[in-house]
C-alpha cells in the first residue's frame with residue numbers, strides 16, 4: 001500500500017479504531033506484546049519507543065507501569081487521538097525515514113500491527129537498533145505468510161524470511177509466539193502473527 005492510502009485508511013478509522021479493532025477485529029496483540037516486553041525488561045523505570053503507536057493502545061501497559069513513552073505515527077489524526085494519553089512525546093513521521101529521536105536512548109521499542117505496511121524491514125530494524133541502548137528489547141508482530149493464492153494488501157512473511165533480517169540488524173531472538181492477529185474489518189480474512197521478542201546484541205550502521 002502507498003503511504004497516501006495508509007494515511008487515508010487510518011485517518012478514516014481513527015475515531016472508531018479502539019472499538020472496532022477490539023470488538024470486530026478481535027485484535028489483542030498490542031496487549032500481549034507490551035506485557036511480554038515489561039516481563040523481559042524487569043525495570044522499575046524504562047524509556048519506551050512505540051513505533052506506529054496509533055491511538056496508543058500499544059502503550060497502555062507501559063503507562064500503567066509509569067514508563068516514559070515516545071510514540072511515532074504516520075497519521076496526524078492518530079497522533080491527535082494519542083495526545084489524550086500520557087505519552088512523554090509524540091512525533092508524526094513515516095517510519096521509513098530516519099527516526100527523529102536520539103540514538104541509544106531507549107530500553108525497549110515496540111512495533112505492533114505495523115509491519116503489514118513496511119516496505120524495507122532491514123532498514124527500519126537497523127534504525128531501531130541505533131535508537132536502543134545496549135541489550136535493549138525489541139517486540140514486534142510479523143504477519144504470517146498468507147496461504148497461496150490469497151490476496152490482501154498487506155506484507156506477510158515466512159519465519160525463514162524474516163529471522164535472518166533480525167540477525168542482520170543486530171538482534172537475537174529471545175522468543176517467538178504464534179497467535180491470532182486480527183480479522184480484517186472489511187472482509188472475512190483472519191491474519192495470524194508471529195510475535196517476536198528480540199534483544200540488541202550488536203550495533204549496526206546503515
Ligand SMILES: C[S@@+](CC[C@H](N)C(=O)[O-])C[C@H]1O[C@@H](n2cnc3c(N)ncnc32)[C@H](O)[C@@H]1O
Pocket residue numbers: 006007010029030051052053054055056057058072073074075078093094095096111112113114117118
Ligand atoms: C493497526 S495500527 C496499530 C496501532 C498500535 N500500534 C496498536 O497496536 O494498536 C497501524 C498504525 O501504523 C501506522 N503506520 C502505518 N505505516 C506507517 C509508517 N510507514 N510510518 C509510521 N506509521 C505507520 C498507521 O498510521 C496506524 O496508526
